[in-house]
Amino acid sequence: MNLKSQNSRPLHYITTSAHQSQINPNYKNDYPQMGEVDPAFIQAIEHRPRPTIIEANEIPVLDLSPISSLDHLPKNHAISKDMVDLISEVAEASEKWGFFQVINHGVPPDKLEKLELIARKFFALPLEEKKKVSRDEGNPLGYYDAEHTKNVRDWKEVFDFTVRDPTVIPVSPDKLEAQLLVNRWPDYPTELREVAQEYAQEVEKLAFKLLELIALSLGLSADRLNGFFKDHTSFIRLNHYPPCPAPQLALGVGRHKDVGALTILAQDGVGGLEVRQKSNGEWVRVKPTPGAFIINVGDIIQVWSNDKYESVEHRVMVNSQKDRLSIPFFFNPAHYVNLKPLEELLNEHNRAKFREYNWGEFFAIRKQSNFKKLNVENIQISHFRITE
Ligand SMILES: O=C(O)CCC(=O)C(=O)O
Numbered sequence: 001m002n003l004k005s006q007n008s009r010p011l012h013y014i015t016t017s018a019h020q021s022q023i024n025p026n027y028k029n030d031y032p033q034m035g036e037v038d039p040a041f042i043q044a045i046e047h048r049p050r051p052t053i054i055e056a057n058e059i060p061v062l063d064l065s066p067i068s069s070l071d072h073l074p075k076n077h078a079i080s081k082d083m084v085d086l087i088s089e090v091a092e093a094s095e096k097w098g099f100f101q102v103i104n105h106g107v108p109p110d111k112l113e114k115l116e117l118i119a120r121k122f123f124a125l126p127l128e129e130k131k132k133v134s135r136d137e138g139n140p141l142g143y144y145d146a147e148h149t150k151n152v153r154d155w156k157e158v159f160d161f162t163v164r165d166p167t168v169i170p171v172s173p174d175k176l177e178a179q180l181l182v183n184r185w186p187d188y189p190t191e192l193r194e195v196a197q198e199y200a201q202e203v204e205k206l207a208f209k210l211l212e213l214i215a216l217s218l219g220l221s222a223d224r225l226n227g228f229f230k231d232h233t234s235f236i237r238l239n240h241y242p243p244c245p246a247p248q249l250a251l252g253v254g255r256h257k258d259v260g261a262l263t264i265l266a267q268d269g270v271g272g273l274e275v276r277q278k279s280n281g282e283w284v285r286v287k288p289t290p291g292a293f294i295i296n297v298g299d300i301i302q303v304w305s306n307d308k309y310e311s312v313e314h315r316v317m318v319n320s321q322k323d324r325l326s327i328p329f330f331f332n333p334a335h336y337v338n339l340k341p342l343e344e345l346l347n348e349h350n351r352a353k354f355r356e357y358n359w360g361e362f363f364a365i366r367k368q369s370n371f372k373k374l375n376v377e378n379i380q381i382s383h384f385r386i387t388e
């Protein structure tokens with residue numbers, strides 16, 4: 001890679017410019033030129049985005065109206081025809097795509113709009129302000145602008161908070177006993193805490209409904225998986241992707257699979273999320289659908305379902321013009337839950353494909369590899385795969 005300059009240009013030089021220009025008309029665009037991109041961001045050639053984008057027109061959009069007024073789904077199949085249809089759509093989408101979108105999901109749109117607005121205000125603050133609530137090795141919550149995916153730095157800045165406050169989970173592989181994690185809220189914008197918590201409560205309800213739909217779609221009783229989430233360790237991330245001077249070299253988030261059970265993602269209208277299509281391995285763009293959430297099956301559901309529903313690889317492309325905001329809710333079980341294929345789905349033709357592993361330990365090890373560049377591959381469920 002023949003870069004003009006090897007000097008690192010901190011991400012913060014460009015993060016606020018889009019907003020600064022709205023606030024201050026004299027603000028000069030300060031985007032670094034291509035040669036100034038820190039090599040830490042540059043993807044290996046085979047992982048760089050392709051110049052032509054393929055839109056995924058077929059990612060299923062599921063209408064959750066049949067369940068939007070319910071708090072929980074009926075425990076067995078004593079359910080309406082509409083619900084039966086919905087459950088088979090969930091089964092098909094999870095098997096074929098590992099991704100689907102939902103509309104009429106019951107989350108009030110104004111809760112999301114408010115959070116988006118406040119998130120933009122937060123990211124528009126000077127870096128020193130944001131760093132007052134910085135994540136560190138002892139606490140993975142708060143602001144961070146140097147996350148690595150597969151040891152390459154992502155072109156993004158994030159703010160993480162847990163849905164349950166406090167949340168109990170081990171955070172470091174050197175200290176695997178569970179710790180009490182407390183959210184870090186900034187002084188400004190003052191409303192962030194309240195708006196974020198209100199949004200979290202609404203999406204938490206949706207997460208349980210989706211979990212119940214997935215259980216039913218696997219032929220289990222609706223509440224089969226709920227017990228694993230009694231003390232859930234779910235967290236919400238505000239992802240901000242600043243405009244990037246070299247979008248053909250870097251990624252907002254490098255290719256990865258989500259390690260939790262389910263992800264419920266809100267994205268703004270800019271677009272950038274790409275999913276690796278199961279049928280042919282092609283990267284396809286998930287076009288923003290106003291009012292819809294994007295749902296993806298994570299590694300834990302892959303393990304529980306013994307590979308019936310696979311967690312699908314995805315990544316985020318950035319662009320040189322616009323910044324982008326996305327808000328994933330990562331629905332994760334309690335730290336003490338041990339994960340393995342569900343007994344009732346196994347038989348002599350379908351033997352367990354994964355060894356048991358503990359969620360809290362897995363989380364602690366993965367968090368450390370996202371925090372800094374390591375020289376080893378990060379932990380994956382494939383490390384627990386049983387090879388004959
Ligand atoms: O920004 C997006 O669309 C997806 C982000 C993502 O995959 C993640 O944060 O795990």
Ligand SMILES: [Fe+2]
Binds near residue numbers: 258
């Ligand atoms: Fe993801």
